[in-house]
Amino acid sequence: MCFAKVDQMLQACPGLVTLGLCNDSRLSGQALSGRTGRGPTEDLRLKMHQMVDSFCNNHQNQPEGQEQEQVALLQLEDDFNEVLLDTVDLHYQNSNQESAPLLPEVRQELRSRVRRSSVPSLEDESVEVWDPRESFYDRALRLFQRLLCCLQQKWQAVLAWVRRMVAAGMQALCSAVETVWSVFQDFCSFVAQVLRSAIQA
Numbered sequence: 001m002c003f004a005k006v007d008q009m010l011q012a013c014p015g016l017v018t019l020g021l022c023n024d025s026r027l028s029g030q031a032l033s034g035r036t037g038r039g040p041t042e043d044l045r046l047k048m049h050q051m052v053d054s055f056c057n058n059h060q061n062q063p064e065g066q067e068q069e070q071v072a073l074l075q076l077e078d079d080f081n082e083v084l085l086d087t088v089d090l091h092y093q094n095s096n097q098e099s100a101p102l103l104p105e106v107r108q109e110l111r112s113r114v115r116r117s118s119v120p121s122l123e124d125e126s127v128e129v130w131d132p133r134e135s136f137y138d139r140a141l142r143l144f145q146r147l148l149c150c151l152q153q154k155w156q157a158v159l160a161w162v163r164r165m166v167a168a169g170m171q172a173l174c175s176a177v178e179t180v181w182s183v184f185q186d187f188c189s190f191v192a193q194v195l196r197s198a199i200q201a
Contacts, residue, residue, distance in 0.1 A: 039094070040087045040090040040091045040094060041087065041091070041179060041180070041183050043087070043090075044083060044084070044087040044180065044183055044184075045183060045187065047083045048080065048083065048184075048187050049187075051076060051079055051080065051083070052144075052191060055072065055076055056140060058072070059072060059136070059140075069139075069143070073143055073146075073147055076147060077147055077150065077151065080147075080151055081114050081115070081151070081154075084114075084151075084155065084180055084184060085110065085111055085114060087180050087183075088110065088173075088176045088177050088180050089107065089176075091175075091176040091179055091180060092172055092173055092176040095172060095175065095176065106165075106170070106173065110158065110162075110173075110177075113157070113158050113161055114154060114155070114158055135199075137195060137198045137199045138199060140195055141192070141195040141196065141199060144191055144192070144195060145192065148188040148191065148192070151184070151188075152184075152185070152188065155177075155181055155184065156181075158177065159177055159178065159181055162174045162177045162178075
C-alpha cells in the first residue's frame with residue numbers, strides 16, 4: 001500500500017473535525033497551509049501532522065537499517081519537543097498580553113527540563129531486533145508508539161513541575177502547558193488510529 005492511501009484516510013477521518021485541523025474534509029499540508037488566522041494550537045496540530053507526513057514520505061520507500069532509522073526517529077523527537085515548547089511560549093504570550101512576559105530564566109528552565117528529563121529518551125532505550133521483512137506500516141506504528149510514549153512521559157513530568165509552579169504565581173504558564181498537552185494527547189491517539197487503519201486496509 002502506498003502512502004497516498006494513508007493520506008486518503010487522514011482526509012476522510014471524522015476525527016479531524018474534533019481536532020480542529022481543517023475547515024473541510026481535506027487534510028493535505030498544502031490545503032492547510034493556506035489557512036489564515038490560525039491560533040497557536042491550530043498551528044501546532046498542522047506542524048505535527050506535517051512532521052509525520054514528512055517522516056513517512058521520506059522513509060516508506062527507503063529500506064533502512066536500524067541505525068539510520070534510530071537517527072531519523074531521534075530527530076523527529078527533537079522536532080516534536082521544539083514545536084511543543086514554541087507553542088507553550090506562544091500560547092502564554094497570547095493569553096497574557098497585558099501581563100509581564102515569561103521570564104527568560106523560567107522559559108529556559110522549561111526547555112531544560114524537557115531536554116534533561118529523567119524519563120529515558122529513545123536513544124537510551126534498549127535496542128530492538130530489527131526485522132527487514134516488517135512492513136512499513138507495521139514498523140511505522142511500532143516506532144511512533146515508542147516515540148509518542150517517550151514524549152508523553154517527558155511532558156507529563158514537565159506538566160507536574162509546572163503545576164508545582166502554580167503556588168509561585170505561574171498559573172498562566174500552567175494553563176499554557178496544559179493546553180498544549182491536551183492537543184498533543186489528541187494527536188497521539190489520532191496517529192495511532194490512522195496507522196492501525198492503514199495496516200488493516
